Amino acid sequence: SNPPVAPEISSSVALDFVLIGRTSAFLLLHQARAERFFRSDHTNNWAVLVCTSRFWFNYRHVANTLSVYRSVKRLGIPDSHIVLMLADDMACNHRNPKPATVFSHKNMELNVYGDDVEVDYRGYEVTVENFLRVLTGRLPPSTPRSKRLLSDDHSNILIYLTGHGGNGFLKFQDSEEISNVELADAFEQMWQKRRYNELLFIIDTCQGASMYERFYSPNLMALASSQVGEDSLSHQPDLAIGVHLMDRYTFYLLEFLEDIHPASQANMNDLFKVCPKSQCVSTPGHRTDLFQRDPGSVLITDFFGSVRKVEITMETINLTPHTETALAYVDQLPVAQIIHQKPKQKDWHPPDGFILGLWTLILLVFFRTYGIKHLKHIF
Amino acid sequence: MGLLSDPNRRRALTNLLTRLNTPICVLCYLAGVAWFMGLAFEPFTLRTYMSENAMGSTMVEERFPAGERALVTAREFGAHKRKSGAMPVDWLVKTMQSRGLEVYTQSFSRRLPFPDENKERYMVRGTNVYGILRAPRAPRTEALVLSAPCSPDNSNNQAVGLLLGLAQYFRSQIYWAKDIIFLVNEHDLIGMQAWLEAYHHTNITGMDWAPLHGRGGSIQAALSLELSSDVVTSLDLVLEGLNGQLPNLDLANLFYTFCQKQDILCTIQEKLQRSDWDSVSGYSQAVQTMALMVLKQASGRPWGDHGLFLRYHIESATIRGINSFRQYKTDTTTVGRLLEGMFRKLNNLLERLHQSYFFYLLPSLSRFVSIGYYMPAFGFLAVILLLRALDLWVQLGALPSVTEDGVGSRALPLQSSSPSLVSILTPVVISHLTGAALYTLPVLSQELAVQHFPVSETEAVVLTAIAIYTAGLALPHNTHRYSSIAKQGWRVLKLVAVLYLAVLLSCTALINFSLGFILALTLVPVAAFVTPHVPKVLSAVVMVLLAPGCTLLYCVFAFQELQEAPVSLIDGWMLFLSVISQGMLDHALYGSLVYPLLALFIYPCWLILWNILFWK
Numbered sequence: 001s002n003p004p005v006a007p008e009i010s011s012s013v014a015l016d017f018v019l020i021g022r023t024s025a026f027l028l029l030h031q032a033r034a035e036r037f038f039r040s041d042h043t044n045n046w047a048v049l050v051c052t053s054r055f056w057f058n059y060r061h062v063a064n065t066l067s068v069y070r071s072v073k074r075l076g077i078p079d080s081h082i083v084l085m086l087a088d089d090m091a092c093n094h095r096n097p098k099p100a101t102v103f104s105h106k107n108m109e110l111n112v113y114g115d116d117v118e119v120d121y122r123g124y125e126v127t128v129e130n131f132l133r134v135l136t137g138r139l140p141p142s143t144p145r146s147k148r149l150l151s152d153d154h155s156n157i158l159i160y161l162t163g164h165g166g167n168g169f170l171k172f173q174d175s176e177e178i179s180n181v182e183l184a185d186a187f188e189q190m191w192q193k194r195r196y197n198e199l200l201f202i203i204d205t206c207q208g209a210s211m212y213e214r215f216y217s218p219n220l221m222a223l224a225s226s227q228v229g230e231d232s233l234s235h236q237p238d239l240a241i242g243v244h245l246m247d248r249y250t251f252y253l254l255e256f257l258e259d260i261h262p263a264s265q266a267n268m269n270d271l272f273k274v275c276p277k278s279q280c281v282s283t284p285g286h287r288t289d290l291f292q293r294d295p296g297s298v299l300i301t302d303f304f305g306s307v308r309k310v311e312i313t314m315e316t317i318n319l320t321p322h323t324e325t326a327l328a329y330v331d332q333l334p335v336a337q338i339i340h341q342k343p344k345q346k347d348w349h350p351p352d353g354f355i356l357g358l359w360t361l362i363l364l365v366f367f368r369t370y371g372i373k374h375l376k377h378i379f
Numbered sequence: 380m381g382l383l384s385d386p387n388r389r390r391a392l393t394n395l396l397t398r399l400n401t402p403i404c405v406l407c408y409l410a411g412v413a414w415f416m417g418l419a420f421e422p423f424t425l426r427t428y429m430s431e432n433a434m435g436s437t438m439v440e441e442r443f444p445a446g447e448r449a450l451v452t453a454r455e456f457g458a459h460k461r462k463s464g465a466m467p468v469d470w471l472v473k474t475m476q477s478r479g480l481e482v483y484t485q486s487f488s489r490r491l492p493f494p495d496e497n498k499e500r501y502m503v504r505g506t507n508v509y510g511i512l513r514a515p516r517a518p519r520t521e522a523l524v525l526s527a528p529c530s531p532d533n534s535n536n537q538a539v540g541l542l543l544g545l546a547q548y549f550r551s552q553i554y555w556a557k558d559i560i561f562l563v564n565e566h567d568l569i570g571m572q573a574w575l576e577a578y579h580h581t582n583i584t585g586m587d588w589a590p591l592h593g594r595g596g597s598i599q600a601a602l603s604l605e606l607s608s609d610v611v612t613s614l615d616l617v618l619e620g621l622n623g624q625l626p627n628l629d630l631a632n633l634f635y636t637f638c639q640k641q642d643i644l645c646t647i648q649e650k651l652q653r654s655d656w657d658s659v660s661g662y663s664q665a666v667q668t669m670a671l672m673v674l675k676q677a678s679g680r681p682w683g684d685h686g687l688f689l690r691y692h693i694e695s696a697t698i699r700g701i702n703s704f705r706q707y708k709t710d711t712t713t714v715g716r717l718l719e720g721m722f723r724k725l726n727n728l729l730e731r732l733h734q735s736y737f738f739y740l741l742p743s744l745s746r747f748v749s750i751g752y753y754m755p756a757f758g759f760l761a762v763i764l765l766l767r768a769l770d771l772w773v774q775l776g777a778l779p780s781v782t783e784d785g786v787g788s789r790a791l792p793l794q795s796s797s798p799s800l801v802s803i804l805t806p807v808v809i810s811h812l813t814g815a816a817l818y819t820l821p822v823l824s825q826e827l828a829v830q831h832f833p834v835s836e837t838e839a840v841v842l843t844a845i846a847i848y849t850a851g852l853a854l855p856h857n858t859h860r861y862s863s864i865a866k867q868g869w870r871v872l873k874l875v876a877v878l879y880l881a882v883l884l885s886c887t888a889l890i891n892f893s894l895g896f897i898l899a900l901t902l903v904p905v906a907a908f909v910t911p912h913v914p915k916v917l918s919a920v921v922m923v924l925l926a927p928g929c930t931l932l933y934c935v936f937a938f939q940e941l942q943e944a945p946v947s948l949i950d951g952w953m954l955f956l957s958v959i960s961q962g963m964l965d966h967a968l969y970g971s972l973v974y975p976l977l978a979l980f981i982y983p984c985w986l987i988l989w990n991i992l993f994w995k
Contacts, residue, residue, distance in 0.1 A: 056727055057433050094517035094556035095727060239440035242723060 040299070042156040042197045045306040046149060047072045047082045050131060052163030052172045054088035054123075059102070059243040060234050062090045064162045064204055064250040066112040067104045071257040072158065075305030083134055083149055085121035087163075087173050097241055104246050104254065106238040120147050128178045135159075136189045153194035158202070158303045162250065165205030167228055168213075184214040191217040198291070200303040204249045206231040209285040221291045221298075223271065225249030226282035233281050248280045260300050262307050268295035393773045400770045404763045404907050411759030415896065418753055419665035421656040424746040429632045430734035439723045441641075445544045446712030450609055453540025457533060466529045466565045471508045474543055479550040480510030480561065487573035487588035492822045492967045493836045497957055505565035507574045511595050512549055512559040519558055522595030523725055524695075525718070526562040526571070527604045528684050537700070538606040539563055541715055548719070556726055558595035564684065571684050572969055579691055583970050600630065600725045600732065601695035602718070603684040610708040611700035613644035613651070614717070616744070618696055620686035622972050623676040623891035626694040627732040628739050628747060634696065635744045637720045643709050647744045648672060649701065649942075656743065665742035667941050672740055674938045677893035678958075679973035680965045687969060694732045738892065750892070757888045760899040764881040767907050771874040775867075803872050806990045809854060810983035817847045818978040822963065840963065841956045848928055851986050869911055869994040876987040880906050883980050894973065897934065898981060901925040905985070911994040918992055927981050931958065 049072070051065035069084055091100050091113045102113040121130060133139050134149050151157055163170055169177040190196050201222040203211050208224030215222060225232040225247065234244035235251045246254075252275035260266055272286050272295070288295050301307045383389060417423060429435070452474070459467035468484060475482040485507045494501040513519065525545065527538035546561045564570035573588040578598075616634050618625050631647075638645035645652070648671040655661045675682055683697025700714065738750035821843040828839035880902060888895025905925050909918065923929065935955050939946045946954060965971035 055433065055729060057435055092516075094514060095554050097552070097554040099516070099553070237438040239438055242439040242727070243435070244438075 040156070040198075040293075040302050041154060042302065043154040044152070045077050045081060045156050045158070045303065046151045047077050047158040047160070048085075048134060048149060049082065049158075049160045050085040050126065050162070052087055052126060052161065052170060054173055056090070056093055056095050057243055058088070058163075059090050059241070060246050061162045061164075062086055062088065063102050063104045063112060063246050065160065066102055066117065067110075067246070067250060067254040068160045068202075068257075069117070070112050070114070071254065071260075072304055075257075075260065075301060075307075076262055077304075077306040079116075079118045080146065081306065082118070083120050083147065084118065085126045085131065085134075086119050086123075087126040088123065095242075103238065103241065104251070106236050106245060108238070108240075118146070124173070126173060128172050128176050128182075131172075131178065132182065132186050135186045135195075137193065137195060149195070151195050154197050155195070156303050157196045157199045159199065160202045160204075161211070162204040162247070165203070165207055165211065167207050168210045170203070170205055170211060180211045180214045183211060184216060187215060187220060188217045191219075198293075198298075198302070202253075204232060204247050204253075208232065212287050215287070215290055218290055219292060220287075221268065221295065222287040224285045225275070225280065227285050230282040249275050249282075249284060252279055257300075257304065260304065262301060262305050264299075264301060266300045268298045268300070271300060396766075397770060397773060400766055404766055407759045407763045407766070408904065411756050412900070414759060415753070415756040416666065418740065418748045418756070419669045419742040420662060421665065421746070423752070424665075424742060424748055427628065427632045427635065427745055427747050429629060429636065431629050431728070431732060432734070433727050433729050434629065434633060434724045435727070439720050441716035441719045441723075443545065443548050443712060443715040443719045445548060446541075446710055446715055449540045449544030449711050449715065450537065451540070452543045453536040453538075456539050456543075457536040460529070460536070461533075465531075466506055466508070466563070468506050468508055471539075471563060475508070475510035475546065475561065478510070478543065478547045480512050480546055481593055482508065482510045483591060483593040484508050485574060485577060485589050485591055487570065487586060489569055489573075489586045489968070491964060493825055493840045493960075493964075495960070495964055496835070496837045497961065500566070503566050503569050505570050507562065507564045507570050509560055509562040509574070509593075510546060511593055512546065512555065512561065514555045514558050515553045517556045520596040521557040522560055522598045523557050523722060524560045524562055524598055524601035524688075524693075525604065525722070526564060526601065526684060527606075528567045528570075529563050529565045530567070534607040535605055536607070537609060537711065538604045541606060541711055541718075542604060544711075545715055545718060548715075549722070554723075554726070557599060559722070560595050560598075567684055568681060568687060569968060571687050575687055575691065584968060586968075598688070598691070598693045599728055601685060601688045601693055602721065603695065603697040604718070605683070605697060606700040606711075606714065608700065608702035610702060610710055611643075611714060612703050612705040612708055613646050613701050614638065614709075614714070615646045615649050615699040615701050616696055617683040617685070617699060618647075618741070619672065619675045619682045620689035620695070621681045621969055622679050622690075623893055624686075624689040625676070625737065625739065626685075626689060626696055627737055628735040629732045630694050630696050631741070631744065632735065633721055633724055634698070637717050637724075638744075640720070641709075641713050641717050643713060643717060644705075644707070645744055646701070647741055648675075650743075652744060656746065665746070669740050669742040669748075671938070671941050673893040673896070674934055674941070675893075676891060677897050677934070677973075678962075679891065679894065679971045680961065681969065690970075692731070740892075753892060754888075757884075757892060757896050757899060760896070760903045761881055761885055761888075763903050763907055764877050764884075768874055768877045768881070771870050771877070775870050775874070802868055803875060806872060806987055807875065807983075810851075810986035810990070811979070813847070813851045813854065813986060814979045814983040817844060817851075817982060818975060820847060822967075837960050838956070841959045844959060844963075845928075848982070851982070852923070852989065854986060854990065869991050872987065872994075873910070873991050876984060876991065877906050879987075880984050883984060887976065894976075897930065898927070901930045902927070902981070902985065906988055909988050909992050911991065913992070915992065922985075922989060922992060926985055927977055931955065 047069075049065050049069050051061045053061045065084070065086060069082065072082060073079070090096060091102050098108065100113065101108070101111045104110050104112045121134075134147070137149065139148055149157070161170060163172070165171060168180045171177050187199065187201075190199070196219070198219045199221070201212060201215075201220060203223070204225040205211075207226060207228050207230065209227045212220075212222035212224060226249075233248050235246045235248045237244045256271070256274045268288075272284075275284055277283050291298075299307075383392075456467065456470070459470045472482050472484065486505070487507070488502075488504040490502050491500065511522075525542055527542045528535055529539065542561055542563065546559075549555065549559060562574065564574060569586070572584060573586050574591075576582055576584070576586065577588050577591045578594065616631060618631060620626070635645060648668045650664060650668050650671075653661055653664065656665060681687055683699070685695035685697045688695035698718075702708075736747070736749050740748045740753055742748065821840045824843055825836045825839045828834065828843055829836055832839065834842065884895050884899050884902070886895075887898065902925070905922055909922065932951070932955050935958055936946070936951050939951065939954070962971070962974045962977075966974040
């Protein structure tokens with residue numbers, strides 16, 4: 001008769017079910033991990049680090065740039081993917097009492113110049129034209145690879161600018177300026193040429209927030225060390241060298257980045273908290289409205305490091321395509337929105353006392369000269 | 380019709396001008412004097428601040444350790460100087476070489492036009508010694524100068540000692556971006572003039588010097604050090620240079636900030652800083668300091684060895700150590716650190732100092748008055764001359780209408796027509812010839828004077844000058860006999876004189892405000908009120924009292940009063956004579972322009988006005 005077979009079948013079926021359940025659970029786990037693996041779209045990282053001021057008393061701008069360079073290199077971005085532009089040579093300046101060094105901490109704790117700095121654009125080569133050409137890729141064919149930004153549509157780019165700036169401009173080398181409109185247009189050209197996936201823009205100058213006001217391309221996140229109308233202050237002087245060594249914002253940024261390692265899960269919200277007003281005296285600002293992902297889900301290493309995650313799996317994983325596509329070219333912000341990204345209109349005020357007085361004067365003179373009898377012709 | 384082309388309105392305006400002329404002139408004069416006095420009032424002045432970005436704040440760490448060794452070197456230098464009687468050139472060369480500098484010497488000689496009784500020299504022969512510290516890594520395009528004078532008596536030994544100590548310390552540092560030249564000059568200003576002329580390949584004053592064998596780059600800034608004691612109680616800053624030129628205010632600001640950092644007492648015009656500038660005593664001290672600066676600037680002589688650098692657009696100042704009876708003493712190491720800090724900051728400069736003011740007055744080290752604030756004081760005085768000129772013009776324009784209306788004979792138009800050019804030129808030419816005589820004759824005729832009178836050459840020169848000056852007073856009575864001039868011709872002459880004086884004083888005030896202002900204070904009232912119709916004797920006395928010569932006398936007495944060393948009349952007179960001789964020597968030796976200006980232009984102008992007073 002039948003009974004001795006059924007329990008075996010049922011148990012094996014049960015076992016099968018359990019196995020299938022475990023496999024599917026396993027698969028789900030893998031799927032989740034795989035989805036986390038593809039959380040960010042980028043496959044390579046680039047950095048463009050620019051110091052725009054020359055002269056010995058602007059030592060701190062070079063130290064700023066070199067400290068960001070150092071962090072970015074430490075977290076994995078190779079020199080071939082970094083475009084470093086320094087407008088002056090502080091390490092070999094005649095006034096440097098410690099030649100071949102650039103210090104970021106007083107008492108000479110940290111030499112950010114080190115042994116293996118590769119400067120791509122140096123001295124008078126750091127101009128607005130060269131900077132924009134690097135960003136947009138319009139370089140003459142003879143330009144070597146080290147001076148090019150060879151990014152593609154899966155590159156995350158970090159752009160760091162420092163120097164002297166004002167409301168809506170950044171000064172290059174005491175002789176020219178780049179305006180925020182130019183910069184916004186350059187980023188738009190980069191977007192249209194698919195030269196970046198996501199872009200993080202950090203600026204450490206006076207009134208730095210004005211530089212990111214005009215951005216209108218998608219996938220841009222921006223940070224600045226001070227708001228419009230505020231000055232970014234320098235941090236500490238070193239009495240032996242005789243100059244200020246770093247700016248406050250970058251000093252605390254460097255401190256923050258020293259704690260980041262390639263596997264770190266710190267995200268952008270932590271970066272926004274760097275250097276609050278109590279430490280920086282100015283109010284750092286940031287802009288995330290053009291960025292598609294939630295800043296909380298963006299890792300610091302997505303921009304500052306070149307982190308390759310490799311997971312070995314024996315299973316085959318079915319990847320489901322994205323339900324929502326990334327912003328396609330045709331779907332970017334409509335022109336009307338681009339053009340009208342002006343600063344908010346101020347509320348209507350009644351006309352100035354001066355204008356009122358002027359008009360009163362004009363009317364008085366008119367009526368005095370030509371007589372009050374003409375009044376009836378007006379009304 | 381327009382305001383000025385309508386004859387009625389114009390006549391009304393000119394009447395107004397004529398009627399109110401004297402009151403407005405008096406008002407302007409008082410306004411000018413009050414404005415000048417008000418300049419030192421604390422709320423009207425600005426705090427000094429560092430304008431040059433490259434010099435930043437005082438954030439350097441000064442580490443000069445060797446103050447005591449510098450004093451030992453100073454004693455050695457003093458001993459060698461006493462032994463050799465003049466500058467110990469060989470010892471200096473050897474010492475500088477042992478400190479690692481490139482050492483060169485320069486010999487020079489000069490025969491003064493007449494013996495200098497203050498410094499007791501006539502035929503000057505000397506040697507400058509200088510060592511160049513080459514910048515370790517920089518190209519040799521720019522230089523800084525630290526100088527100390529080698530004085531014949533026992534003073535300024537410590538300055539040379541500190542200079543050599545600093546040279547040794549600076550040599551071991553690697554952060555110099557400019558060459559530093561350590562200069563020890565003999566016969567103070569004469570040696571400095573020889574060195575500067577040779578450095579810049581010019582020969583302005585006819586001195587005889589050997590060319591320089593070693594040179595740095597173009598000099599950006601220079602400091603001259605005068606230190607005669609082992610410890611100091613305060614450091615005095617001297618800014619006034621040749622022809623009243625001043626260095627850039629940033630140099631004074633630099634000195635002041637470092638004095639505050641090193642906690643040394645710093646003075647200007649040897650007057651201390653105080654905290655209550657807005658009180659009455661504070662205001663009076665500020666006015667005294669400013670008046671002293673005005674007097675020093677007006678004299679046109681360099682008040683320190685730095686004064687000759689300014690002509691070559693090199694910002695320079697003299698730092699003088701003063702040892703008075705005060706409890707808190709500063710040692711040589713601290714003074715050395717101050718100089719080290721200043722030089723490190725000057726080292727950071729990328730271009731010449733130009734961000735701050737070149738024309739200013741300092742009521743104290745922490746407050747300044749810029750040219751935009753002090754010029755209106757002079758402007759008020761110049762306006763008086765212009766108003767007078769307008770008044771005369773109106774009067775001259777009104778004269779022909781009077782004669783046309785009057786029943787005049789044929790002969791009248793000839794007489795009352797405007798005077799001929801010759802009659803106006805004659806007093807002008809004669810006055811200028813007298814001025815030329817005052818300029819050239821005293822020095823030329825010293826031989827003659829010494830032969831005939833029992834005086835020394837210097838006295839002869841000065842007394843000849845005073846004689847010619849006084850002889851000019853006799854002129855008016857001679858010019859009238861040779862030309863028949865119309866009765867109203869004095870108006871034209873006065874118009875010419877007033878405009879001439881206005882142009883002269885304005886040009887002077889632009890270059891040397893103090894000189895222009897002081898001359899304007901006395902000459903403008905004279906020019907304004909003098910006519911042939913005022914009471915002769917009284918006006919003559921007033922005119923003589925307000926003449927340039929007496930102005931100089933008053934300035935001498937005022938200077939002594941302000942320095943809190945008042946002199947008696949006899950001493951004041953002797954001082955006045957020495958001031959005249961110094962003025963002539965400054966002009967011959969360094970090219971100071973005060974003596975030629977006074978002799979060739981101001982004095983003839985005054986003579987023309989004197990002429991007008993005695994017009995018949």
